[in-house]
Amino acid sequence: MTLTKIHLLTTTPLGILIVYFTNGSGWEFRVLSNGSIFGHSKIYYTAEAAERAGRVWVGTGW
Numbered sequence: 001m002t003l004t005k006i007h008l009l010t011t012t013p014l015g016i017l018i019v020y021f022t023n024g025s026g027w028e029f030r031v032l033s034n035g036s037i038f039g040h041s042k043i044y045y046t047a048e049a050a051e052r053a054g055r056v057w058v059g060t061g062w
Helices: 047-058
Strands: 004-011 016-022 026-033 036-038
Touching: 004 047, 016 047, 026 047
Parallel strands: none
Antiparallel strands: 004 016, 016 026, 026 036
16 A cells, blocks of 8 residues: 655645655645646655645746
8 A cells, every 4th residue: 555645735826736745656746626636747856846846837936
């Protein structure tokens, strides 16, 4: 079983930004908006890097 650790849940203009870690992948981000999940499958080495990329992706900057 793959364990998932949520590092961050925060609201953005596009929806809810989630930064999480899975043992099988590493740090990633996703955006939840209107019942859909958006993002890409790029892996980051730190939670901060995934958060930064997620905030840039939704246009809120750092």
